[in-house]
Amino acid sequence: xxxxxxxxxxxxxxxxxxxxxxxxxxxxxxxxxxxxxxxxxxxxxxxxxxxxxxxxxxxxxxxxxxxxxxxxxxxxxxxxxxxxxxxxxxxxxxxxxxxxxxxxxxxxxxxxx
Amino acid sequence: xxxxxxxxxxxxxxxxxxxxxxxxxxxxxxxxxxxxxxxxxxxxxxxxxxxxxxxxxxxxxxxxxxxxxxxxxxxxxxxxxxxxxxxxxxxxxxxxxxxxxxxxxxxxxxxxxxx
Numbered sequence: 001x002x003x004x005x006x007x008x009x010x011x012x013x014x015x016x017x018x019x020x021x022x023x024x025x026x027x028x029x030x031x032x033x034x035x036x037x038x039x040x041x042x043x044x045x046x047x048x049x050x051x052x053x054x055x056x057x058x059x060x061x062x063x064x065x066x067x068x069x070x071x072x073x074x075x076x077x078x079x080x081x082x083x084x085x086x087x088x089x090x091x092x093x094x095x096x097x098x099x100x101x102x103x104x105x106x107x108x109x110x111x112x113x
Numbered sequence: 114x115x116x117x118x119x120x121x122x123x124x125x126x127x128x129x130x131x132x133x134x135x136x137x138x139x140x141x142x143x144x145x146x147x148x149x150x151x152x153x154x155x156x157x158x159x160x161x162x163x164x165x166x167x168x169x170x171x172x173x174x175x176x177x178x179x180x181x182x183x184x185x186x187x188x189x190x191x192x193x194x195x196x197x198x199x200x201x202x203x204x205x206x207x208x209x210x211x212x213x214x215x216x217x218x219x220x221x222x223x224x225x226x227x228x
Contacts, residue, residue, distance in 0.1 A: 009153065032214050043117070043203055043219035044156075051214045090155060099144055099163075099209060100171075101217060103155040 002027040002093050006104035014112050015083055021076040021107045023091030033074040034092040034101070035065055037085075044090065050074060061085065083111045115140045117220035119204050125226045132191040134223050136204030143208055145187035146217060147171075147179060150201040162187055194227045201225075 007022040025031065032051050036044040048059025055067040065076045074091060091104040120135035138145065143164045148156040148171075158171030160179040168179050176198060180188040187206075191198055201224050205217040 004155075006155075034216065036219075041122075041221070043221045044205075045219070046216045049214065049216060099207065100158065100161065101146075101156075103148075103157075105153055105155040 002031065002095060002102045004091050004093050004102055004104035006089075006091055006107045008107050009105065010108045010110070012110045012112060013081060016080050018079050019077065019081050019109065021089050021091075021109065023074045023076065023104060025072050025074065025091070025093045027072075027093060027095060030096045031093045032096060033065075033067060034094075035059065035063070035074075035076050036090045036092060038088045038090065038106075040087070047076070047089070081109075081111045083113060085109065086111045115142070115206070115218040117204055117206055117218050119202075119220040119223050121223050122221065123224050123226075125228060126191075126194050127228055128194060128196060130191075130194050132194050132225070132227075134189040134191075134202055134204075134225070136187045136189070136206075136220060137185050138187075138206040138218070139185065140206065140208070140218075141184065142206035142218075143184070144206060144217075145181065146205040146207075147177075147187065147189045148203045148205065149173070150203055150222070156203060159189065196227050199225060199227045 003026045005024045034049045035047040050057045050067045058064045092101045116139045146161040147159045162181040178190045203222045204220045207217045
């Protein structure tokens, strides 16, 4: 069975600072990895996904994530944040043989002026 | 763009009632999913459906059932609502066409309160 752990439940940062949201996963088979964002009172939107190939994946709004197989991690980064990216972020994993997603607990990113 | 529509944004029901949550998608997707979202627990899969009239239990199916009579519609049913089913419910859909890496698309959620 697969599992996902998001290491920080809350990450407060100041505007224009860099940010990293951490995600570790566990699986005995090959996986796909995803980051979703949820703005207040909305559903989830896909930020980026890792399927295969280059371990550095770029997504929307300047976010990127790096897949590290040896550390089973998929951390999300942004070099400079704006207040508008305040939201909850979810890391998710699916086995390459299936379509089910397993989600982490979520990380609330709050950008302060 | 994929549109997943959940019939209610907010719903208040009483303990013991039978509750229906409806979800409709407009992209002819085969797969549909129901999750509940609780603070600190992320999203947990209740039921999913690979295609019309097909359904499979997710991780927390107890107290719930589903119906998929038409491809575009996936209903979640709380047979006898209880207070511990107060939660945010999210519906999602995806197509397996093009490979297993197709993402799920989400509705805006239904915030259900059971009194």
